[in-house]
Amino acid sequence: MSATNSAQGVTRTGWTGWVEFGGVILFVSGIFSIIQALIALIGTNVYYTVVNGDLFLFNTTGWGWWNLMIGVLLILTGVSLLAGATWARVAAVVLAVVSMVVQMLLVPVQPWWSFIVIAIDVLIIYALIAHGDELRVEA
Numbered sequence: 001m002s003a004t005n006s007a008q009g010v011t012r013t014g015w016t017g018w019v020e021f022g023g024v025i026l027f028v029s030g031i032f033s034i035i036q037a038l039i040a041l042i043g044t045n046v047y048y049t050v051v052n053g054d055l056f057l058f059n060t061t062g063w064g065w066w067n068l069m070i071g072v073l074l075i076l077t078g079v080s081l082l083a084g085a086t087w088a089r090v091a092a093v094v095l096a097v098v099s100m101v102v103q104m105l106l107v108p109v110q111p112w113w114s115f116i117v118i119a120i121d122v123l124i125i126y127a128l129i130a131h132g133d134e135l136r137v138e139a
Helices: 016-042 059-082 087-105 113-137
Strands: 003-005 011-013 047-051 054-059
Touching: 016 059, 016 087, 016 113, 047 059, 054 059, 059 087, 087 113
Parallel strands: none
Antiparallel strands: 003 011, 047 054
């Protein structure tokens, strides 16, 4: 990654783009969560799927409210992360870890999607922890 020096003594590298990527992904994920929440709250009350002969039933009302709350948190965190708020880095890491845990629970139902989301969450966590301070540095 390329690096530039700033007047504040902190080096700005190309990883800053990954931190911004994390903020945009959180924002988009929040929008998707809100859309899923509205569909779950307006649509049918039960979602079911069969995996390897096992039947999984989910109550969509509770899931809808949960997705609505998470969606709002994701949007607020993503916007704040792009603005350079320090608290947003911590919140984004926590939300990415929660996302990874939820995706592990969904591996039997959606294995490829779960592994893709887990990989993106790992990149976001790395970028935020290792290079999050660079957002406050002016180019």
